Amino acid sequence: MSDTTKKWFILSAGRIEGPWTPEEVETKLPSTSEPLIWGRGLADWLPVDSWRAALQTGGAALSEAIPFDEASWSYRNRTDDRVHGPFTYVDLLATLREMKDFSDVEISGPDLKDWSEIYEIQKIVDELGISRRAHQRVPMMGHLIFEAPSGEQQQVRVVSISAGGMSLNEATPFGIGTQFKAQLRSPNLYAEIACTCEVVYSGPQQTGLRFTHLPAEGESAIIEYVNKFKNLGER
Template sequence: MNPKNWFVLTDGQVNGPFDVQEVESRVASAKEAQIWGRGQSEWMTPTKWRQAVKDSSQVAVAANEPEGLWKVRVEGKDHPPMKYSALISFLKGMTDYSTVDVCSDNSNVWKEIYSIPRIVDDLGISRRSHPRVPMVGTLACESPKGEFSCRVISISEGGLGVNDAQNLQIGERFKGTLTSPNLFVTINTTCEVVYVGNDGYAGLRFVGLPEEFKSSIIEYVRKFAMV
């Protein structure tokens, strides 16, 4: 089985899903192609994508090893370590996994649940329901601390994932202007910080997003619906 898990971005257009061989074929004939699949944080160059494919295979093998303890983080809030069975029970009580990350004591690396095939299978969830998809864009922000900008790497109907975020605090709100070659409109909204990482990554929630902007985001997100 060769699943169609990958999307290709060329000239501002998203196409997919494709399997690995189809991606290789498209990359060979495209200039500056970027690639994304479920569980990846942002668009990748072909070189980084090939490494991600390799790493994904290794994760699938590791899933059969002893489980140990697992940690789960929801909207930046850490929960106590738990056994794998307890982790699955905890996750089954949720309906939105867009702000959930998990970490095994074997790897000590936080990952989206969609990047771990065993969890996806044991939860019986569809990758199609995952609302967070990659984006190339910039968020210009205005806060009481002054003006700053972040690089947008993912988006959902509910919010954004950004890099290069400095000195943000959970609960902080500010006005933001999102511009992206992936969207037909410039989005003006208020954002609330729901997660801050040590690597400059932050999760933002839209506050009072106007319907016309929400419609544009939904249209973009639907391009990544798995078939």
């Protein structure tokens, strides 16, 4: 069964194109060289065979590192503070998909610090296909370089970005709420960008960051890049 609820991007020869449905992706693949595929809910780019296998299993493999069978997720509405749950991750997503307004929804779950606004949890935002239009998240191939608390320089992969933050494909040595300075480097950008980031989500295979400081030229470069994908979610 094809997962037609997601919008997919192809990375080939350093270029990112999309978004497309699975059927559209298949028509594009013969003309690509060593393609990788990314879509909402993924922590990293997938080889074609892995992507196809995940689609055939209903997409379950696309949400790695999430405890599906453990009822450890809850949500509440800030207007009344009533807690709903606990749910498994799959049941939580099914419940959230019935909603039309997420402005007051907060989530509690593994790897989260207390209650978090739904828009701070990029994996759930991607799974639901929702966004704050001012911070549209789009795919990227790049690296974030920073100094760990041990003094060692570390480099992690960036897989998606917006004017408000970015997603990494692995954990960082920083806890939720920690701010740190870093350098963003990507062939998709015309210059390396110095930035200050805050950890808003931390899992074993994915980290969500919020920009707390960007130089004007860095913000402009990111916005220019994001605008290339302005039709994301509208197709």
